[in-house]
Amino acid sequence: MKNKLLIGTLLLCLGQFSCSDDLLVTTDPTRIGTDLFYKNETQFLQALNGVYGQLQNITSAAYIFQEFPSDNTTLDFNPLDRGGAAGWEAFEFSTVNQGNGEIANVWNLYYSALYNTNYTLEKLAGSTLDAAVKAPIEGQLKFLRAYFYFHLVQYFGDVVLVTSTLDKPDKAFELVRSPQADVWAQIEKDLKEAVPLLPTSFPASQLGRVTKGAALGLLGKVYLTQKKYSDAVTTLKQITGYSLNAVYSDNFNPARKNGPESLFEIQYQGGNDLGEWSTFAYVFAPRLSAGAVTGFANTTPGGRNIPTNDMIAAYEPGDLRKDASLKTSYTLNGTVVPIPYVIKFTYPHTITGRTDNNWPVLRYADVLLMLAEAINEQSGPTAEAYGLVNQVRTRAGLKALDGLDKAAFKAAVLRERRVELAFENHRWFDLKRTMTPAELTAFMNAHGAREKAKPTVDRGGIAFNALDYVYSDYEYFFPIPAPQILINNKLTQNAGYQ
Structure with missing residues (x-):
């Protein structure tokens, strides 16, 4: 910027x-x-x-x-630090x-x-x-x-x-x-x-600024979060002029920033000394992967935001989004290391530590799924609600949803949001929005028990603390x-x- x-x-x-x-x-x-x-x-x-x-x-x-x-x-647990x-x-x-x-x-x-x-x-x-x-x-x-x-x-x-x-x-x-x-x-x-x-748009020289569509998208999300479903439907239906990218990964490709699916994304610029670069690829790569993920050796990635076993299992067979979102291992010096990592923001770049990736905040896929959820809360899974969520599934190479009752449709949309918007900072707010504190407590403690029983990343012999994954x-x-x-x-x- x-x-x-x-x-x-x-x-x-x-x-x-x-x-x-x-x-x-x-x-x-x-x-x-x-x-x-x-x-x-x-x-x-x-x-x-x-x-x-x-x-x-x-x-x-x-x-x-x-x-x-x-x-x-x-996280990629570091027993030495x-x-x-x-x-x-x-x-x-x-x-x-x-x-x-x-x-x-x-x-x-x-x-x-x-x-x-x-x-x-x-x-x-x-x-x-x-x-x-x-x-x-x-x-x-x-x-x-x-x-x-x-x-x-x-x-x-x-x-x-x-x-x-x-x-x-x-x-x-x-x-x-x-x-x-x-x-x-x-x-x-x-x-x-x-x-x-x-305005509905800005000139090409000002791409990335907040537009009317972005404001409507956030307002719709605000209404949905407060369970004002009628207001959410009315607001989200006012969003026009956007479409899904034909290829899912184009949403994260630095060469295709601010594309037809983007309502709002945080702007970063790498490849120079202007101080506007992003570093997500380095923060999210396994900590001992050196240059195997980022492409630049002699670096020490962060090992943060590592996809969990639960997250990896959430993808249906054949979901095209999985390979565009994460990898389950990397290869270093000819050895396969079974540590998963986020790949959404990993693209070639010219200067160590200075990537060109923007961060998506609001995408049209998010709008479609929010609208489907709000309609279902009002009227159950109507043909319109199915059509919205199935647009997203069709791009992912998955069969259309059908024949669900209201509760099952709600659960299906939440699962769809999880994989469609994976690692884009939606999951925690989605869980809070759709669960009471008591329900969230039970849900997170069940997840923690699974992670303790079978950690996503080996902990190097260090036991969990007694308070780890004890959610109140x-x-x-x-x-x-x-x-x-x-x-x-x-x-x-x-x-x-x-």
């Missing part, structure tokens, strides 16, 4: 508060103050690009919070606590992005930009704010809801968590306001980071983490 402008939280003093001390009234000739910025379309687009840029950091670690907690993925045990590994083993560093990081990433979003929206509202120029910028920012809160409310439940910047620093210590209902209402409001402001219903939400409660004692902790 070109012209990325990261407007950091240090603007708190520069942009919001009066700093009267003469020692602070200095001018850095290499920086532009906020009083001189936000004056024209170019500058607002730079500020908007800054928020898009923050999406990259959020997305690069999202698998930790949206795939690891589920039954989709595990347990440094990640208290951090990212805890999300796989259901041992997350309020002191977890990844929890603190994700909270900070989202609220930093929200600050910049709110600040830019405020400046935009007071600007003299032409309404036709202002509208799509406002629409994109409101979509992004809704997207951030869509994650936060599902991660943490009640969260701090802020839609404006603060005029005094002391007010930050008065913030409290808002009820989930209020957060969902704000998400809906932002998206409904964004839809009419956004309070883990339906993550804990509020301990540092945030230390900073602001008005914030409460989620039950179970006390």
